[in-house]
Amino acid sequence: MFCIADILTPTQLHEVHRLLAEQPYHTGSKTAGWAAALVKNNEQLDPGARHYEKLQQLIVGALAANEVFALAAMPKALRPILFCRYSAGMSYGDHVDNALMGEEPRVRSDLSFTLFLSSPGDYDGGELVIESTQGTHEYKLEAGALVLYPSDTLHRVATVKSGVRQVAVGWVQCLIRDPRQRQILFDLEVLRRQLFQQQGKTPHFDSLAKSCSNLWRLWAEP
Numbered sequence: 269m270f271c272i273a274d275i276l277t278p279t280q281l282h283e284v285h286r287l288l289a290e291q292p293y294h295t296g297s298k299t300a301g302w303a304a305a306l307v308k309n310n311e312q313l314d315p316g317a318r319h320y321e322k323l324q325q326l327i328v329g330a331l332a333a334n335e336v337f338a339l340a341a342m343p344k345a346l347r348p349i350l351f352c353r354y355s356a357g358m359s360y361g362d363h364v365d366n367a368l369m370g371e372e373p374r375v376r377s378d379l380s381f382t383l384f385l386s387s388p389g390d391y392d393g394g395e396l397v398i399e400s401t402q403g404t405h406e407y408k409l410e411a412g413a414l415v416l417y418p419s420d421t422l423h424r425v426a427t428v429k430s431g432v433r434q435v436a437v438g439w440v441q442c443l444i445r446d447p448r449q450r451q452i453l454f455d456l457e458v459l460r461r462q463l464f465q466q467q468g469k470t471p472h473f474d475s476l477a478k479s480c481s482n483l484w485r486l487w488a489e490p
């Protein structure tokens with residue numbers, strides 16, 4: 269589980285809200301699996317909405333520009349972003365995300381993310397609650413921040429008691445499928461950057477870079 273602040277700048281957030289204003293939404297249960305649809309009670313931006321493509325580009329561009337997201341998610345493919353809205357009384361009960369998504373070539377959901385578009389003060393309730401082997405985690409982040417979590421978890425969105433919760437949600441198929449291998453590569457890549465910053469391109473740096481590169485070669489599914 270990974271929280272990343274400031275995926276969107278205040279200017280980008282403002283633009284997202286401007287593009288989302290007065291756009292058509294439909295019931296969110298359309299894009300859920302049959303079991304998840306039973307507990308999904310929210311609204312989603314209609315893919316035919318006037319600004320849908322612009323919104324996609326804005327979010328995908330912001331994700332692509334974020335070095336922490338790139339390193340933590342190691343994306344091979346992204347599903348189209350969903351723009352979801354929960355008004356008072358809405359929630360999304362316990363569910364697991366579909367393993368395979370979309371048409372051929374299908375995307376395997378390794379990681380899910382919620383990018384918060386509303387500030388925590390804009391609504392009561394509406395926490396994203398994730399069950400993991402380490403316990404239950406609740407997330408209600410600042411607008412512009414993102415939580416990245418394994419798609420194989422049971423999770424839910426608590427009922428919004430008042431106000432409106434707006435989020436962008438998405439799924440990533442990772443270049444490295446095994447979370448343990450992703451963790452090793454994440455740690456080594458961080459170390460490689462730190463070593464370069466402190467000492468420059470030394471023989472130690474080259475040696476570490478070689479091992480990093482060779483682990484990518486062993487494990488990546490490009």
Ligand SMILES: O=C(O)CCC(=O)C(=O)O
Pocket residue numbers: 352360365382396423424425435437
């Ligand atoms: O709204 C959220 O934060 C997550 C929604 C969700 O779990 C989903 O769309 O599958």
Ligand SMILES: [Fe+2]
Pocket residue numbers: 363364365380423
């Ligand atoms: Fe979900």
